[in-house]
Amino acid sequence: MRKNGGAFAITIAAAMVLAFTSPAEARNSNPDEVTINVAGESLTMTADMASRVQDPVKFSQLTVEQLAAVGIHANMGHASVHGAFIPDSKSGGIQPNNASGCDWTNGGGSVCIYVFGSGLHVSEWDTSAKVGAYRCTYASYWINNGQWLITTGPELCGQNGTFWSYWKPNADYLANRSICNTWVGIAGKPCETITP
Known part of the structure; x- marks a missing residue:
């Protein structure tokens, strides 16, 4: 008994x-899953997906649906990121004041970054992505040359125009730190380096 x-x-x-x-x-x-920090949230996913999420170029090749399956979505991290879609017929040539660039190597110049501020202070950090075919996407903001994803923008949908994401971090960054942008499903990773 x-x-x-x-x-x-x-x-x-x-x-x-x-x-x-x-x-x-x-x-x-x-044992096949790992937990990583994405925009301030701890997310568990396969090691393979984690390696793709932590690489800005591979991240930009994922779809909105693939990222949502592991908990990554628009408007992560900072609620103050805003966006817009401007059709080609309405675009008006926005000119940045301080630093800007487009990724001509990986994205054919379709993804660009615009940084405003003085010295180590970044008051505004914007990005754009030009598209032809209809798609839904959102911007991703990276620091340390794409080592850390710190925030994402709102989800935007459209065709034959330019997506815009606007963020006002109003923050100081370490000297010589590289900040970058990617867009989900759109090739390109432009970066700018913060210098005193």
């Missing part, structure tokens, strides 16, 4: 442990 009673008690104890284990704890026990 004792053997059966002991086995029964162990079974109940094991069931209680499983019942009180959260889904996140259960996922973290999978």
Whole structure:
């Protein structure tokens, strides 16, 4: 009788442990999954997906749906990022004041960055992406040459025009730190370096 009673008690104890284990704890026990920080949130995903999410060029090749499946979405990190879509017929030649550039190597110049500020202070950091075919996308803001994704912009949809994302971080950055932008599903990663 004792053997059966002991086995029964162990079974109940094991069931209680499983019942009180959260889904996140259960996922973290999978050796093929890792937890990474994305725009201030801890997200669990496969190691392969984590390597794609942490590389700005590979990140820009993912779709909105693929990123949503691992918890990455528009408007992460900072609620103050705004966006707009301007059709080609309405574009008016916005000129940045301080630093700007487009990625002509990876994206054919379709993704650009615009940084406003003085010295190490960045008052505004904007980005644009030109598209032809209809798509939905959002901007991603990276620091340290794309090592850390710090925020994402709102989701925008359109065709034959330019997506814009505007952010006013109003923050100081370390000297010689590179800041970059990518757009989900659009090739290109332009960067600017913050210098005193």
